[in-house]
Amino acid sequence: MASNVSELMTYKAYLAGEWKPSSSGETIAIKSPYLRETIGFVQAVTQEEVDEAIRAAHEAEKKWAALSLSERGAVLNRWADELVKDEEEIARAVMQEVGKGYKDSRKEVVRTADLIRYTVEEALHMHGESLRGDGFPGGPQKKLGVVEREPLGVVLAISPFNYPVNLAASKIAPALMAGNGVIFKPATQGSISGIKMIEALDKAGLPKGILSLTTGRGSVIGDYLVEHKGIDMISFTGGSSTGRHLSKQSAMIPLVLELGGKDPAIVCEDADLDVAVKSIMNGAFSYSGQRCTAIKRVLVNEKVADKLVAMLKSQVENLSVGSPEEDSTIVPLIDDKSADFVQSLIDDALAKNATLVTGNSRKDNLIYPTLLDNVTEEMDVAWVEPFGPVLPVIRVKTDEEAIKLANKSEFGLQASIFTQDIDRAFAVAKQVEAGTVQINGRTERGPDHFPFLGVKASGMGVQGIHNSLISMSRQKVTVMNLK
Ligand SMILES: NC(=O)C1=CN([C@@H]2O[C@H](COP(=O)(O)OP(=O)(O)OC[C@H]3O[C@@H](n4cnc5c(N)ncnc54)[C@H](OP(=O)(O)O)[C@@H]3O)[C@@H](O)[C@H]2O)C=CC1
Numbered sequence: 068m069a070s071n072v073s074e075l076m077t078y079k080a081y082l083a084g085e086w087k088p089s090s091s092g093e094t095i096a097i098k099s100p101y102l103r104e105t106i107g108f109v110q111a112v113t114q115e116e117v118d119e120a121i122r123a124a125h126e127a128e129k130k131w132a133a134l135s136l137s138e139r140g141a142v143l144n145r146w147a148d149e150l151v152k153d154e155e156e157i158a159r160a161v162m163q164e165v166g167k168g169y170k171d172s173r174k175e176v177v178r179t180a181d182l183i184r185y186t187v188e189e190a191l192h193m194h195g196e197s198l199r200g201d202g203f204p205g206g207p208q209k210k211l212g213v214v215e216r217e218p219l220g221v222v223l224a225i226s227p228f229n230y231p232v233n234l235a236a237s238k239i240a241p242a243l244m245a246g247n248g249v250i251f252k253p254a255t256q257g258s259i260s261g262i263k264m265i266e267a268l269d270k271a272g273l274p275k276g277i278l279s280l281t282t283g284r285g286s287v288i289g290d291y292l293v294e295h296k297g298i299d300m301i302s303f304t305g306g307s308s309t310g311r312h313l314s315k316q317s318a319m320i321p322l323v324l325e326l327g328g329k330d331p332a333i334v335c336e337d338a339d340l341d342v343a344v345k346s347i348m349n350g351a352f353s354y355s356g357q358r359c360t361a362i363k364r365v366l367v368n369e370k371v372a373d374k375l376v377a378m379l380k381s382q383v384e385n386l387s388v389g390s391p392e393e394d395s396t397i398v399p400l401i402d403d404k405s406a407d408f409v410q411s412l413i414d415d416a417l418a419k420n421a422t423l424v425t426g427n428s429r430k431d432n433l434i435y436p437t438l439l440d441n442v443t444e445e446m447d448v449a450w451v452e453p454f455g456p457v458l459p460v461i462r463v464k465t466d467e468e469a470i471k472l473a474n475k476s477e478f479g480l481q482a483s484i485f486t487q488d489i490d491r492a493f494a495v496a497k498q499v500e501a502g503t504v505q506i507n508g509r510t511e512r513g514p515d516h517f518p519f520l521g522v523k524a525s526g527m528g529v530q531g532i533h534n535s536l537i538s539m540s541r542q543k544v545t546v547m548n549l550k
């Protein structure tokens with residue numbers, strides 16, 4: 068049943084510490100991917116409001132940076148407490164807005180509170196260093212360098228739809244702990260969840276002006292934000308083509324980009340197939356494959372391919388399909404366009420003679436989990452990131468062939484290797500071009516204090532709590548020339 072539009076909530080933007088409607092007078096309707104109806108409206112912020120938000124962030128940032136680390140940390144810890152208090156409400160917003168299972172949405176909120184608290188602790192325990200001049204040949208003993216870290220200024224945090232709370236906070240928390248101001252641009256589909264998260268931060272007592280939340284279409288205010296002279300660093304997570312565009316638009320400021328992936332699961336003939344199947348299933352299909360770190364292709368040694376495919380088939384056919392409210396693994400994709408795209412990859416593969424093991428049915432934006440065997444290099448699904456529940460299996464004869472195919476992809480986020488021979492695992496891991504290689508486990512970002520990075524078209528720079536604090540601050544060297 069369609070909601071009564073007049074009863075729906077219109078959310079305000081958080082600009083320079085005030086919740087207010089945009090002067091544009093325009094709002095954007097947010098449609099739930101599984102309810103298939105509008106669930107609320109967010110503000111379409113103007114360029115003038117962006118200017119004012121950035122100006123306020125610069126002004127507030129000086130006082131914020133002058134606070135002690137523990138004072139900044141106390142605000143962030145209260146933020147974590149508020150998130151936990153509002154866990155159910157925020158999780159419900161995530162579920163409705165991006166169609167993530169309710170239990171997983173709750174986990175996302177709790178994971179975010181843990182991430183914030185860890186970020187505070189990490190920042191408290193990061194120390195500067197001192198250097199003696201005579202450490203270098205001929206250097207004077209009486210020269211003493213003190214190396215500290217200072218904020219960059221104002222950080223632009225741009226997050227994607229699929230972790231609207233966690234991936235936003237993984238940028239905002241380190242930026243604030245490092246003493247920066249923040250402009251937060253959430254994914255439009257994810258804005259309501261972002262607003263609820265920032266309400267919690269506001270309740271925690273964040274000083275006014277230090278952070279603004281600018282809702283609006285990336286295609287409308289995105290470039291304006293990215294090119295703005297008042298932005299000193301950009302931390303972006305999203306698709307590779309958007310990331311590439313950003314890197315061209317931004318000028319001479321540090322950029323951290325976490326982009327798409329085509330993570331392979333390499334299954335050797337000596338693998339424990341129970342372990343491999345469990346990891347592949349979880350890695351490929353949770354949240355309908357809408358994770359950058361999802362396993363997006365299987366490269367299996369032909370000696371065990373029949374057995375692996377049969378095991379995968381029975382598991383795929385047992386996946387729960389339906390609504391995020393019932394915690395189904397397979398849920399409707401974020402929008403119809405995404406479902407059309409996934410369907411086009413399946414159609415292309417089948418037209419080029421891939422074997423349909425199971426799946427290939429669809430209702431609106433709900434794509435049933437699909438397993439394709441005998442996928443070849445000619446098929447788009449071998450190379451393109453679907454961000455949906457379709458898993459291609461490519462049969463290989465040797466580890467070398469698997470490594471070659473793994474590396475032929477433009478992406479290099481993560482990879483998994485399944486074998487019971489640890490030397491073999493390390494030998495393969497060393498040759499695979501990826502930010503992280505998982506041995507006998509699924510590809511995944513967490514735990515959140517691990518470095519998280521992609522190589523090639525999967526990104527630039529490193530996230531993970533410690534590395535985010537580093538990338539959002541710069542070294543400052545003060546040299547004492549003693550008598
Ligand atoms: N490596 C990683 O850590 C992750 C990578 N991803 C990747 O993200 C993609 C899916 O997420 P999705 O949200 O659809 O990605 P998009 O690239 O479409 O959007 C990401 C963010 O960029 C914004 N944006 C769009 N255009 C511009 C612009 N010109 N300037 C500035 N910002 C802009 C979007 O805003 P708006 O919504 O308003 O368009 C959104 O906030 C997948 O490819 C996935 O692999 C996702 C999660 C993690």
Ligand SMILES: O=C(O)[C@H](O)COP(=O)(O)O
Nearest residue numbers: 230358359360511512513
């Ligand atoms: O957004 C993504 O897809 C992530 O960065 C992956 O996170 P996860 O591995 O914890 O799902």
